[in-house]
Amino acid sequence: MDVYKNLPGINCRKCGVDTCMAFASKLIERAATPADCPPLDEEKYASKKEALIKLLSPPVKEVVIGSGERAVKVGGEEVMYRHELTYFNPTALFYDVDDTMPAEELQKRVREIEGFGVEKIGRILRLDGVAVRCKSGDPTAFGEAVLNVVETTELPVVLCSYDVEALEVGAEIAIDRRPLLYAATPDNWEKVAELAVRHSLPIAASVPGDVQGLLELSRRLKDAGVEDIVLDTGTAPLGDGFAETINNLAILRRLAIEEEVPEAMYPLMGVPMVSWLGSEDEVHAAYEEAAIAASQIMRYCDLLILHSTEIWSNLPLLNLRLNIYTDPRVPVSVESKLYEIGNPDESSPVFLTTNFALTYFTVASDLESAKIPSYVLVADTEGLAVEVSMAGKKITPEVIQDIFKRSKIEEKVKHRKLIIPGVSARIKGELEDATGWEIIVGPKDSSQIPGFLQKNWAVA
Numbered sequence: 001m002d003v004y005k006n007l008p009g010i011n012c013r014k015c016g017v018d019t020c021m022a023f024a025s026k027l028i029e030r031a032a033t034p035a036d037c038p039p040l041d042e043e044k045y046a047s048k049k050e051a052l053i054k055l056l057s058p059p060v061k062e063v064v065i066g067s068g069e070r071a072v073k074v075g076g077e078e079v080m081y082r083h084e085l086t087y088f089n090p091t092a093l094f095y096d097v098d099d100t101m102p103a104e105e106l107q108k109r110v111r112e113i114e115g116f117g118v119e120k121i122g123r124i125l126r127l128d129g130v131a132v133r134c135k136s137g138d139p140t141a142f143g144e145a146v147l148n149v150v151e152t153t154e155l156p157v158v159l160c161s162y163d164v165e166a167l168e169v170g171a172e173i174a175i176d177r178r179p180l181l182y183a184a185t186p187d188n189w190e191k192v193a194e195l196a197v198r199h200s201l202p203i204a205a206s207v208p209g210d211v212q213g214l215l216e217l218s219r220r221l222k223d224a225g226v227e228d229i230v231l232d233t234g235t236a237p238l239g240d241g242f243a244e245t246i247n248n249l250a251i252l253r254r255l256a257i258e259e260e261v262p263e264a265m266y267p268l269m270g271v272p273m274v275s276w277l278g279s280e281d282e283v284h285a286a287y288e289e290a291a292i293a294a295s296q297i298m299r300y301c302d303l304l305i306l307h308s309t310e311i312w313s314n315l316p317l318l319n320l321r322l323n324i325y326t327d328p329r330v331p332v333s334v335e336s337k338l339y340e341i342g343n344p345d346e347s348s349p350v351f352l353t354t355n356f357a358l359t360y361f362t363v364a365s366d367l368e369s370a371k372i373p374s375y376v377l378v379a380d381t382e383g384l385a386v387e388v389s390m391a392g393k394k395i396t397p398e399v400i401q402d403i404f405k406r407s408k409i410e411e412k413v414k415h416r417k418l419i420i421p422g423v424s425a426r427i428k429g430e431l432e433d434a435t436g437w438e439i440i441v442g443p444k445d446s447s448q449i450p451g452f453l454q455k456n457w458a459v460a
């Protein structure tokens, strides 16, 4: 209601929905912004617009790192616990390279980071960026490494050095990539702040193990004109100090969301690659790194810097991140379109199902394992499963006509037969009228499709 009260209340429909109340819901769900309501630009609504923007600003500021399609947003969170609403921006995972690596080795690693991908529920889980470390202590060598990275990949970068001169050289080279400067400390913050303000870049503020010191540094950076800050309270290796790391992250997020302490209202970051410091056992270091990262993903970290690109250490992290940052209000869905299983031809059967991810993948997997080349028309049922879609009247003649038209299925097969899920039998007549096709009621369970086809497809 607070959001609604600050809209014009004239139901003009210029935002694409019928009422200001409906638009208020879209604003709350972040499916729209105040800029989508043109009347708010009128002078008489200026105070409402200002109040609205303030009201809708998340307690944790959203910070953009990178540019273009691969840019990442970190922070922007509204709640402590996902079930209270949802989490919005998944923890961004950055992987290190350093300026003592031979150029070709560095390029190879950057390509490995960029090319890493694991498919899960129809989406590709990827790594997000490259953290370039100034290990040499030489700003010139650092600049060359940064140049090598930005020429090799479009991924966002974090520039890592406490030496302001090195950061300056790196920032000049990667300026179009909007890099995160890591890090401002109590010793160097004035010069790093001046660099960030000059180029409008985000800064990581780092004060390991000292929450009050970190808040003080955050306040100074803000007073110096820095808009985008990421907070680093330090990452201790696994052991006694790590409990404090986790506690500090929780304290900072609580201060931001529950107490709205301005200095704490920024994204949080961690550096799980501390597990590699002084370690000679690579497997153990990667194992510890994954354990640290998992805890930090669970404890509000919006950005992590890691070293291991092993599939076995990253797979659990990517799955954990996917699970935590999946919106619990929205069913997991796949794109509504025509899917081909195997190499179907013009005589292959055509199945209809819904775009609830588990429904689609169950049907597709049953068809694949039975080696049945076929077409699967996935209707847009707003991510609902077949039975729920039937109950909620989501499988309608209009929805089916829509997927027929978009998929151009009539150009792909000679026959005119559509197999629908067994639980949809009661809309057989409606679908025949809508499509002009023969509608065949299939089995209730897709595991029975092979036997069903043997009996019905050849003679149908």
Ligand code: SF4
Pocket: 007, 008, 009, 010, 011, 012, 013, 014, 015, 016, 017, 018, 019, 020, 023, 024, 036, 037, 038, 039, 040
């Ligand atoms: S454009 Fe603005 S005033 Fe018009 S209906 Fe939408 S929210 Fe209301």
